[in-house]
Amino acid sequence: MATEGGARRLAAVDERARAQGLSAGQKAADAMALVPSLVTFDHDPAADRAALEALCDWCVRFSPAVAIDATDGLFLDITGTDHLWGGEDQMLVDLVARLARWGVPARAAIADTPGAAWAMARYGDDLAIAPPGQQRAAIESLPVAALRLEDAAEAQLPRLGLHRVGQLLALPRAQLAKRFGLATTQRLDHALGVASEALTFRRPATPWCDRLAFFEPISAPEDLARVAGDALALICQRLEAEGRGAKRFEVVFHRLDGKAYPVRAGLARLGRDARRLTKLITPKLDKVDPGFGIEVVTVHAWAVEPLAAAQERFDADADATLDETLAPLIDRLVNRLGENRVWRADPYQSHVPERSVVRNAPLDPPVAAKWDPDRPRPVRLFKRPEAITAIAKLPDDPPMQFTWRGRAHRVRRAEGPERIGQEWWRAGVGETDTGPDKIRDYYRVEDDAGGRFWIYRQGLFGGEDAPKWWIHGVFG
Numbered sequence: 001m002a003t004e005g006g007a008r009r010l011a012a013v014d015e016r017a018r019a020q021g022l023s024a025g026q027k028a029a030d031a032m033a034l035v036p037s038l039v040t041f042d043h044d045p046a047a048d049r050a051a052l053e054a055l056c057d058w059c060v061r062f063s064p065a066v067a068i069d070a071t072d073g074l075f076l077d078i079t080g081t082d083h084l085w086g087g088e089d090q091m092l093v094d095l096v097a098r099l100a101r102w103g104v105p106a107r108a109a110i111a112d113t114p115g116a117a118w119a120m121a122r123y124g125d126d127l128a129i130a131p132p133g134q135q136r137a138a139i140e141s142l143p144v145a146a147l148r149l150e151d152a153a154e155a156q157l158p159r160l161g162l163h164r165v166g167q168l169l170a171l172p173r174a175q176l177a178k179r180f181g182l183a184t185t186q187r188l189d190h191a192l193g194v195a196s197e198a199l200t201f202r203r204p205a206t207p208w209c210d211r212l213a214f215f216e217p218i219s220a221p222e223d224l225a226r227v228a229g230d231a232l233a234l235i236c237q238r239l240e241a242e243g244r245g246a247k248r249f250e251v252v253f254h255r256l257d258g259k260a261y262p263v264r265a266g267l268a269r270l271g272r273d274a275r276r277l278t279k280l281i282t283p284k285l286d287k288v289d290p291g292f293g294i295e296v297v298t299v300h301a302w303a304v305e306p307l308a309a310a311q312e313r314f315d316a317d318a319d320a321t322l323d324e325t326l327a328p329l330i331d332r333l334v335n336r337l338g339e340n341r342v343w344r345a346d347p348y349q350s351h352v353p354e355r356s357v358v359r360n361a362p363l364d365p366p367v368a369a370k371w372d373p374d375r376p377r378p379v380r381l382f383k384r385p386e387a388i389t390a391i392a393k394l395p396d397d398p399p400m401q402f403t404w405r406g407r408a409h410r411v412r413r414a415e416g417p418e419r420i421g422q423e424w425w426r427a428g429v430g431e432t433d434t435g436p437d438k439i440r441d442y443y444r445v446e447d448d449a450g451g452r453f454w455i456y457r458q459g460l461f462g463g464e465d466a467p468k469w470w471i472h473g474v475f476g
Contacts, residue, residue, distance in 0.1 A: 001028055002043035011043040012072075015105065045071075055104070056202045058258045061296045062095055065205035073121075075114050075199055084211045092127050102258060111135045114199060115191030119146035119165070136192055140166035147187040153180045165191075208246065208301035210234040217256055217293020224253065224285050224294065228263070229278040231299040236274040245270030245307030249277055253288050254296040261288040266339060268330040268363040270307045276328065280335045330362045347371050351420055353381060353472060375418065376444070378454045378473030385470040388455065395461040398443040402455065404471055409447040416443035417457075444475070452476055 002011040008028035010017075017038070022031050032038055048071060056074055059066045065077035078091065085091035088110050099106045109120035109128045116135035120128045123146040130138035139146060142165050144157045157180070162168060168176065168188065177185045189195035212231050218224065228251050239245055247270055253261045265280040288294075334342045343359040347369040350356045356377070360367070371377065390399035398414035420440045442456040452475035459467035 001040045010040075053202070054258075057260060058254075059095075060203070060252060060260065061211070061254045061298055062091065064203070064207075064209045064298075064300050065201045066203070067199040067201045069118070073118070075117070077199075077201075077205060078110070080207050081209065081211075088129055089127075092129065096127065111138060113191055113193045114197050115148070115187065116193075118148065119191060122146065136169070139191055140164065140169065144168060147184075147191060149187055150181065150183055153184050156180070204302065206300055206302055206304070208235060208238065208304050210238065210299050212297045212299075214295055217290075217295050219290035219293050221285060224288060224290065225278070225282045227294075227297050228281050228285065229274060231297050232277045232281070233274040235299045235301050236272040236277070239272040239301065239304070239307075243306060243308065244304050245272045246301035246305075247271075247303035248301070249281075250300045250302070251281055252298045252300070253290070253294045254298065255289075255291045256293050256295055257291060259291070263288065265335055266331070268327050268334065268361060270303075270305055271327075272307065276331070280331060284335070327363060350423070352423055353377065353420070355423075357381065376475075378452075378475045381454075381473040382471070385456075385472045388469050388471050390455070390457075390469040392457075396441070398445060399455070399469065402445075402469065402471075404453075409449075409451065409453070411445045412448045413446040414443050415445075417441035418443075420456075442472070 001008055003009075010022060010024055010026045010028060010031055012024050013022045017035070020035050022035065022038070028040070052068055052071070052074075056066050056068055059074060059076055063076040063078045063081050067075040067077075069075050078088070082088045082091045085094055092108055092110055096106055096108050107121045107126045109117050109124060109126075109130070111117040111120060111130040112132060112135050116130060116139055119139045119142050120130065123142045124138070128138070143163060144165060144167075145154055146165060147168075149157075157163075157168070162171075165188075168184075173185060186195060190197045210231060212227055212234070214227075218227065231251055232249065235249070247267050248264065249266075250262050250264045253263070255261070263281055263284045265277055265284075267277075271277070330342060342362060344362045344364070345357050346360050346367045348356050348358040348367075349369055358367075386404065388402045388404045390402040392399045396417060398416055399411055401408060401410050403409070418441070420442060422438045438458070439460060440456040440458050442454060444452065444454055446452045453471055454473040454475065455469060455471045457467045457469055459465060461467060
């Protein structure tokens with residue numbers, strides 16, 4: 001029950017209430033007059049949305065592409081997945097039966113377009129399936145409300161004697177658009193497949209998925225590891241047959257109570273080796289709580305690209321290439337530490353030190369930019385420069401001595417200065433990030449202990465503020 005326009009109304013009703021003449025949107029007072037023993041609860045839109053999102057995640061066992069429809073519906077793109085159930089009809093029955101077991105009443109239908117499926121599920125026969133290309137015949141006898149029209153058009157059409165979708169299809173299109181708006185003709189096009197309808201899927205849609213279902217639930221750790229390998233073998237066989245590989249894989253364990261546990265693995269390079277992927281997935285299975293048992297396992301592949309078959313070496317003793325040696329190690333590091341913690345530093349076209357480095361995947365193709373040999377940069381560049389105190393003879397001379405982290409360093413050799421200014425074209429109107437106090441003079445210095453440092457003086461002598469010294473990195 002919810003408050004709308006200062007009046008209490010029914011937000012939704014169950015089957016028993018509907019059988020007694022109640023409907024959503026009805027005033028609470030009228031409903032109580034019809035059914036004095038009516039039991040009501042306050043409407044909680046946030047909880048309803050959370051429950052619908054949980055249901056959307058649960059439906060990933062039927063399709064990797066699931067979209068939420070308004071407040072009480074779901075769209076599933078089952079293209080290429082119905083064969084896992086033995087056909088669309090068996091898949092539809094299994095979906096609705098599972099929902100009913102968990103106390104979620106639902107109506108469902110299958111059609112070539114989301115619009116036609118929506119109309120059939122809500123206003124047609126339950127569990128109806130429109131033959132391919134026959135969505136027009138499937139919706140002609142349905143009421144105009146099945147087209148998801150705007151409120152004004154939906155209320156006006158019956159007054160003019162237009163009660164069925166077939167009657168709208170018989171009218172001249174130009175007159176229909178002129179009288180009831182372009183939105184009406186667009187909804188017709190969506191239902192018939194003349195125009196495509198964009199859906200926002202809760203997770204990225206991928207046709208690369210497969211599924212394993214078990215006669216009895218499993219829960220033992222060794223069984224989870226075995227079925228993970230079997231599921232990965234299925235998807236890798238498909239990838240190999242299509243001449244493709246993937247960089248990201250996900251194995252999802254679906255419990256009896258509907259909760260899903262995804263386990264992910266990433267590769268530094270395109271691959272489809274099920275044994276190698278299983279070794280990456282297995283250490284993460286301790287996070288899977290099987291509860292009363294796992295009944296279904298689904299596997300998905302993302303970042304799928306063409307991958308040519310590699311010829312095995314005739315000489316088994318030949319040395320492997322660097323990438324072949326590094327790839328397994330990088331895969332283990334990435335899956336244990338995270339993608340953001342394993343990377344390669346590549347040069348970027350910018351003379352500002354903080355912007356001259358970009359992070360790329362370890363085995364990505366090399367970038368075109370190269371490091372300038374005349375301007376060496378430290379092996380370790382600090383995320384933020386650290387302040388130091390320094391003593392120099394003349395304004396443009398390198399420091400003779402500096403103190404960093406409480407320790408004094410006497411300079412034995414020095415090179416510089418290399419003057420670097422801010423990139424003035426990045427500054428906005430009225431900003432002063434390119435003034436004299438932002439100029440840096442960098443020096444490469446070596447102390448008497450052999451340590452090599454990259455330090456700079458920020459600002460010029462003779463300005464309003466005295467220059468400051470900073471250390472930005474260390475060599476070696």
